[in-house]
Amino acid sequence: MFWLNCADGRDELPFLIDGDETLSYAQLFQSSDDLFSSYKRGVVAILCGRNRETITAYIGALRHRHIPLLLNNDLPDKxxxxxxxxxxxxxxxxxSDRSFHAYAAVSAYHSYTLSEYVTDKTVPAPHSxxxxxxxxxxxxxxPKCVRLSHRNIESCTQSIITYLSLDSQRRAVSLLPLHYSYGxxxxxxxxxxxxxYLLSLHSPLTRSFWADIVNFGVTDFSAVPFIFESLKRMRFSEEILSSLKVVTQAGGRLTPxxxxxxxxxxxxxxxxxxxxYGQTEASPRIAYLRPEDAVRKAGSVGKALDIGSVSISSEQRVEDEGELIYSGPNVCLGYANNRDDLAKGDDFCGVLHTGDLARIDNEGFIFITGRLKRVVKVNGVSVNLDFIQSRLQDLGYAVYVVGVDDRVYLAVEADEIAPVLNSAKTEFDFHGTVWQAKQFEAIPRTAAGKPDYVSLQAAFMKDHR
Incomplete structure (x- = not known):
């Protein structure tokens, strides 16, 4: 397992670059052990930031068989x-500047505090x-979470190391959030x-970020479509291009x-x-397109990982297109919505129904053509449209939600476009340009009386052709 000590001396190599300080693997492992070695196995909620504290806690939890629950530190307290x-x-x-009832502090590490749950000690034990x-x-x-096993994480990680030809000379940068599976x-x-791994808090739209790339010799740059779209007019200096060795794009579709x-x-x-291409449920990689195939297979997300395989479901199949099915050791155990679900075993048994429509050509290259499920990606992060809809309906709006990557559309009947937009922007931490609203005389419905999301989607797309 990659989070355990190496016997070949590589743990003395530099790992984490945090400003003027560089920690070796051995040093960070020691700090992570100090955090968790004295506590019995349990779920560790980590409020993630781009900082050494998050990385130390994450690795420490894995090393001592705790279960990290990776949460966005920017989420509102509620x-x-x-x-x-x-x-x-x-x-x-x-x-340390955030406190939560039911938790008592037991130790501190730099700007973070480790606290223990003190209210109810009879919680169910997580599955082994x-x-x-x-x-x-x-x-x-x-609250819906993906449940991953050690085998899931390790198998996917080793496959990625192989196809990216990673070694100890490579250096990545902390651009993507650590509560996000791609990051x-x-x-x-x-x-x-x-x-x-270089810790940088700068935005890739600033000169400071790219100065870090050059000054610290970053070799690997990974980003989502939103970032690449923002960088399309940037002129990369020779110093930047000389430093970089590998660039990866995932987290959604980038235009051809x-x-x-x-x-x-x-x-x-x-x-x-x-x-x-991947999903959190696949730990998180499913396929990749080699640079050598980029031109002749333009529009493809590549072939499946060497540890897995893909197929097209026979259900709802139209000619050669249907739901993409992925099988492999990196497929998650299943989902959880609460503590009781953590006692479940392997629900998926190595088979993932991706919810994505796709076709596979005769060479095994995958072409994603659409989605079955109501999930889109906003700035590379998966967003459940049903969850947004239910949240806004709970606030009293008769609103129905559809969307595409980086756009969430709100359909209403009443004259409440302005208030529903304001509520959406207040409830969810997305850029204002993500949201668009439209008033309908009547929400289109299916024969069964359910909202016709296909028709709603078509109406919004017609407006934006």
């Missing part, structure tokens, strides 16, 4: 209280195979290869024209550019 209440986390690792919990939608407070996989694969733009730009400078 949503965090709800998650902590549902999962009855045995321990809470949070910034359970290693980690990652929310399916980290930015909304939706976490970047950290996991660097740790598994015993490479190094932008994919071609970045593939061409980076390939001209010897930088390998990978388009990747």
């Amino acid at each position: 949503q965090l209280y709800n998650l902590l209440s549902l999962y009855k986390a045995d321990y809470l690792f949070a910034p 195979d359970l290693a980690m919990l990652i929310p399916t939608s980290g930015s909304t407070g939706d 976490l996989s970047v950290l996991n694969s660097i740790v598994g290869a015993r490479g190094s 024209s932008l994919t071609s733009h970045f593939q061409s730009l980076f390939s001209q400078h010897g930088i390998r550019y990978f388009t990747m």
